Amino acid sequence: MVVVRLKNVSKRFGKVVAVDDVTLEIKEGEFFTFLGPSGCGKTTTLRIIAGLEYPDKGRIFFDDEDVTDVPPYKRNTGMVFQNYALWPHMTVFENISYGLKIRGYSKHEIKKKVDEVLELVQLKGLENRYPTQLSGGQQQRVALARALVIEPKVLLLDEPLSNLDARLRVEMREELKRLQKELKITTIYVTHDQEEALVISDRIAVMRQGRIMQVGEPDEVYRRPKNLFVATFLGRCSLIEGKVVDVDKDLVTIAIDHIRIKGVLPDKDMKLRKGEEAYAVLKPEDFALRIDDPSKANEFTGTVEWLFFVGPFNQIRLGLGRISILVNVEPWFTPSLKSKVTVYIPYEYVIILPKKEQEVCQET
Amino acid sequence: MNLNIKLIKRELDPLTVTQLIIVGLILGAFLVLPVSFMILRAFFHKGSLSLYYFESLVAGGDFIKTKPETSWIELVRTPQGEILIIGRKGPDFGIFLNTLFVSTMVMIFATTLGVLAAFIMARYEFPGKNFFKVILLIPMLATPFVNAFVLGKVLAVNGLVNYLLYETLKILPFKIWVTGLPALILIQTLSLYPIVYLNAYSSFINIDPSLEEQAENLGAKGLKLFLTITLPLALPGISAGAALVFIFSMEDLGAPIGLSGAFGSGLHEKILSFRIYDEFRKGIGSIEQVHASTYAMAVVMLIIALAIFLLIKKYVTLKSYAMLSKGGRWKPRVRRLGVKGLVPIYVFLIILALSASFPQFGVVVLAFTDWAMSKLPSKVTLEHISALLVNREVFRAILNSLIYSSVATLIMLLVGTSAAYVVARRKIPGRDLIDALSTLPIAIPGIIVAVGYLLFFATYFSQTPLDPFFNPGLLLIFSYSVRRLPFTARTVFAGFQQVHESLEEAALNLGADRAKVFFTIALPLIISNVISGGILSFVYSMNEVSTSITLSNLNPNQGPITFYMSQVIYASAAVGTVSVAAALGVLLIVAQILAISVSNYILKQRVAFLGV
Ligand SMILES: Nc1ncnc2c1ncn2[C@@H]1O[C@H](COP(=O)(O)OP(=O)(O)O)[C@@H](O)[C@H]1O
Numbered sequence: 010m011v012v013v014r015l016k017n018v019s020k021r022f023g024k025v026v027a028v029d030d031v032t033l034e035i036k037e038g039e040f041f042t043f044l045g046p047s048g049c050g051k052t053t054t055l056r057i058i059a060g061l062e063y064p065d066k067g068r069i070f071f072d073d074e075d076v077t078d079v080p081p082y083k084r085n086t087g088m089v090f091q092n093y094a095l096w097p098h099m100t101v102f103e104n105i106s107y108g109l110k111i112r113g114y115s116k117h118e119i120k121k122k123v124d125e126v127l128e129l130v131q132l133k134g135l136e137n138r139y140p141t142q143l144s145g146g147q148q149q150r151v152a153l154a155r156a157l158v159i160e161p162k163v164l165l166l167d168e169p170l171s172n173l174d175a176r177l178r179v180e181m182r183e184e185l186k187r188l189q190k191e192l193k194i195t196t197i198y199v200t201h202d203q204e205e206a207l208v209i210s211d212r213i214a215v216m217r218q219g220r221i222m223q224v225g226e227p228d229e230v231y232r233r234p235k236n237l238f239v240a241t242f243l244g245r246c247s248l249i250e251g252k253v254v255d256v257d258k259d260l261v262t263i264a265i266d267h268i269r270i271k272g273v274l275p276d277k278d279m280k281l282r283k284g285e286e287a288y289a290v291l292k293p294e295d296f297a298l299r300i301d302d303p304s305k306a307n308e309f310t311g312t313v314e315w316l317f318f319v320g321p322f323n324q325i326r327l328g329l330g331r332i333s334i335l336v337n338v339e340p341w342f343t344p345s346l347k348s349k350v351t352v353y354i355p356y357e358y359v360i361i362l363p364k365k366e367q368e369v370c371q372e373t
Numbered sequence: 374m375n376l377n378i379k380l381i382k383r384e385l386d387p388l389t390v391t392q393l394i395i396v397g398l399i400l401g402a403f404l405v406l407p408v409s410f411m412i413l414r415a416f417f418h419k420g421s422l423s424l425y426y427f428e429s430l431v432a433g434g435d436f437i438k439t440k441p442e443t444s445w446i447e448l449v450r451t452p453q454g455e456i457l458i459i460g461r462k463g464p465d466f467g468i469f470l471n472t473l474f475v476s477t478m479v480m481i482f483a484t485t486l487g488v489l490a491a492f493i494m495a496r497y498e499f500p501g502k503n504f505f506k507v508i509l510l511i512p513m514l515a516t517p518f519v520n521a522f523v524l525g526k527v528l529a530v531n532g533l534v535n536y537l538l539y540e541t542l543k544i545l546p547f548k549i550w551v552t553g554l555p556a557l558i559l560i561q562t563l564s565l566y567p568i569v570y571l572n573a574y575s576s577f578i579n580i581d582p583s584l585e586e587q588a589e590n591l592g593a594k595g596l597k598l599f600l601t602i603t604l605p606l607a608l609p610g611i612s613a614g615a616a617l618v619f620i621f622s623m624e625d626l627g628a629p630i631g632l633s634g635a636f637g638s639g640l641h642e643k644i645l646s647f648r649i650y651d652e653f654r655k656g657i658g659s660i661e662q663v664h665a666s667t668y669a670m671a672v673v674m675l676i677i678a679l680a681i682f683l684l685i686k687k688y689v690t691l692k693s694y695a696m697l698s699k700g701g702r703w704k705p706r707v708r709r710l711g712v713k714g715l716v717p718i719y720v721f722l723i724i725l726a727l728s729a730s731f732p733q734f735g736v737v738v739l740a741f742t743d744w745a746m747s748k749l750p751s752k753v754t755l756e757h758i759s760a761l762l763v764n765r766e767v768f769r770a771i772l773n774s775l776i777y778s779s780v781a782t783l784i785m786l787l788v789g790t791s792a793a794y795v796v797a798r799r800k801i802p803g804r805d806l807i808d809a810l811s812t813l814p815i816a817i818p819g820i821i822v823a824v825g826y827l828l829f830f831a832t833y834f835s836q837t838p839l840d841p842f843f844n845p846g847l848l849l850i851f852s853y854s855v856r857r858l859p860f861t862a863r864t865v866f867a868g869f870q871q872v873h874e875s876l877e878e879a880a881l882n883l884g885a886d887r888a889k890v891f892f893t894i895a896l897p898l899i900i901s902n903v904i905s906g907g908i909l910s911f912v913y914s915m916n917e918v919s920t921s922i923t924l925s926n927l928n929p930n931q932g933p934i935t936f937y938m939s940q941v942i943y944a945s946a947a948v949g950t951v952s953v954a955a956a957l958g959v960l961l962i963v964a965q966i967l968a969i970s971v972s973n974y975i976l977k978q979r980v981a982f983l984g985v
Pocket residue numbers: 022025026027045046047048049050051052053054
């Protein structure tokens with residue numbers, strides 16, 4: 010169990026900047042996730058930590074030891090590859106025991122440790138199978154067992170669930186989380202699936218084009234996105250662009266036409282002044298049809314332009330003149346098209362972001 | 374800069390350094406140095422750089438004839454009747470142009486035949502297709518010298534064709550005799566067309582059918598479709614095959630020597646490869662006796678071969694050669710034919726198959742009958758085959774071949790695997806050089822390697838085990854290792870390419886250093902490629918002609934099979950009969966069939982292989 014620190018790490022491949030000046034500290038025993046669209050540099054970052062790629066600039070530390078120039082086979086990290094990378098010419102047992110043999114354990118110890126880890130990942134009895142004789146989920150567990158059995162300082166997981174079907178993915182992510190808590194091992198996880206990241210992580214780093222856009226606990230990055238990219242990457246939202254008309258302590262009001270939207274800045278260091286351009290980020294699930302204290306919420310009345318049945322809830326596109334917003338409502342609420350509906354959203358749920366230097370997530 | 378040094382230092386782990394040393398040492402000492410030394414020698418006259426030897430070549434008048442002889446047919450009246458002689462007086466443009474002429478014609482004919490056959494086999498379904506699939510490849514089974522001798526037996530004045538068509542059936546108004554350059558072109562075309570055929574075939578079946586269907590959908594069909602879509606898509610494969618045919622034709626010694634054995638000297642000897650060989654054969658005893666203009670000849674030949682090789686490599690990477698072709702990833706477009714279509718196809722295929730495979734069948738007949746001594750085979754005998762074991766000289770030649778080829782195969786595997794791994798996995802400067810060097814031997818005519826060895830090792834390693842006058846066998850081992858390296862290197866490289874790098878990274882991650890990763894993960898995963906490449910390399914080493922016959926001259930006791938065969942067929946030495954050479958040819962055929970079957974079985978894939 011170690012603290013992993015990245016200091017100003019950069020890596021380019023030809024013209025592509027895969028990792029761009031990343032500085033991070035991953036705490037002991039933490040479940041840390043790199044989240045971002047594909048191609049944003051997650052895998053490269055993970056591989057730099059494993060030593061499979063060397064950074065052009067910057068340093069990597071395990072606790073206080075600078076491991077930047079340590080070759081991968083001396084780093085004692087346990088990596089699970091996206092494609093599992095199980096050796097087809099070895100049985101499950103041989104795959105898992107490989108790292109132990111290298112470390113010079115006796116036959117007896119190897120047997121014991123492999124048995125233990127097989128128990129842990131619930132694969133007992135499959136020792137003599139070859140990887141091709143296993144299902145996707147089983148292969149995934151073997152890959153995990155192979156990484157865990159060497160008791161690595163850090164567990165590195167590169168989209169380990171992306172090759173599984175949807176149901177298995179949900180089961181496995183809970184199991185992963187359980188295992189990680191049980192073993193208390195520092196874990197670095199890579200995924201492009203925001204839901205997965207939110208469910209499984211202690212902290213998340215949202216990445217974009219090699220840069221870290223925001224680091225924080227799941228509810229923090231979800232509730233308090235510090236930029237439009239994070240806001241739009243984590244779930245759907247309505248973006249309303251307007252001019253700041255009022256700043257009152259923490260509360261900022263922006264206006265577009267006659268509509269006023271009041272919300273909060275995600276960060277204390279952020280400042281907005283009257284007359285500046287800004288965005289309001291409105292998440293559809295934060296709206297309600299009724300509210301206890303209307304004095305602390307925005308109230309919007311509009312016409313129903315469209316109604317979507319999503320399942321657990323209904324989604325309405327509500328027209329407010331030139332703009333429209335997405336609103337989730339209870340599944341029993343089915344207003345007819347063109348009818349008037351009033352919805353509320355508390356000020357504290359509305360995030361106001363300065364317009365300068367903001368970019369929207371194009372992916373997903 | 375600082376960064377680069379760090380990167381190189383990281384990439385140069387002990388395994389990589391060892392592999393680089395192995396590759397550098399073998400390729401450096403047994404390819405680059407000897408050949409470079411020979412090139413230098415050709416450019417030095419009386420201690421200074423000069424084109425003297427090249428000028429004297431041209432001035433000699435025999436190199437490029439000022440008055441080329443172009444009449445190539447003559448009708449001669451003899452007591453036994455009229456004979457139509459093709460190729461005796463001409464064409465003859467001088468050694469240099471003859472070489473280009475022969476290779477160009479062989480390339481054109483082989484490409485035409487190969488592409489046509491490949492297209493038929495790839496795109497039509499007809500009864501007996503599988504039979505033709507096998508029979509069309511028979512010419513790839515090399516039987517050096519003897520196949521040309523068989524051609525002589527068949528096409529000579531008293532040969533089989535005249536016996537059948539003139540004497541017996543009386544269809545021909547005169548006898549026919551094909552000799553000289555036309556005979557060379559004929560025999561080389563027949564033995565080399567399968568290279569184009571195989572490449573064209575795999576190109577055709579690897580064309581995504583939807584590409585052709587789209588064109589049809591837009592209204593193209595028949596010849597138009599072929600010329601606008603199919604051919605252009607297959608062109609890289611076909612042209613690479615054609616280029617190899619050119620190079621192999623130019624370096625071939627088996628055909629000219631075999632023809633000399635059958636017809637005596639003639640214009641078929643007036644080509645570069647034979648001339649160089651002959652100079653060295655005559656110059657036995659001391660390297661000083663060899664006139665330096667011979668080196669100039671070799672340089673000319675090398676330049677042509679390299680130019681063609683580099684041109685084609687620029688156009689298509691030769692990487693796809695000696696490599697696995699994964700037949701039919703999709704269902705290829707195959708059409709059934711009506712009777713009207715079947716007839717021309719059968720006529721073409723039967724004529725091609727018969728004429729292309731008769732040398733191999735002839736070799737078998739020679740080996741098992743008394744045909745060598747008589748006009749027609751009259752009795753079956755096992756005496757020649759048994760000579761392989763009984764005749765001490767023959768047996769020694771077999772043993773020599775086996776030893777040289779085995780050791781060479783081990784060296785090839787070592788060098789080939791090392792080179793392939795470095796090229797496939799390491800990011801170091803000079804990687805492209807290693808890649809080029811391990812493919813280059815395909816383009817270097819064997820006779821040039823032989824000349825380079827003679828010159829270099831006789832000059833600098835005199836009185837050592839590497840002295841060609843004392844110990845040509847050892848040099849043959851290295852010459853095989855280098856000349857057949859592309860087979861191993863390419864097959865192994867193809868293997869590494871198919872292994873996902875993450876499999877090796879997973880082992881690195883678990884604590885295995887690079888050497889361990891190589892031996893426990895990378896190598897076991899591609900072991901079937903290694904074995905298969907090894908088997909093919911072994912057999913192609915047994916077939917090696919150019920260096921075998923040139924170097925062994927210096928110490929015949931160390932001569933391998935092909936040397937013995939050349940002696941029997943060509944040289945005056947009465948060491949044995951042609952029938953025994955044919956028996957050796959049968960031995961080689963069997964070895965090749967076995968090797969190809971085993972390696973196909975191991976790889977469970979068709980191996981596109983290169984003959985010669
Ligand atoms: N070995 C490599 N060579 C060249 N480009 C690479 C290599 N690895 C990654 N890249 C590029 O770097 C960027 C980041 O890749 P990656 O780290 O794999 O992203 P992610 O895992 O987030 O999808 C991509 O643009 C990718 O194309």
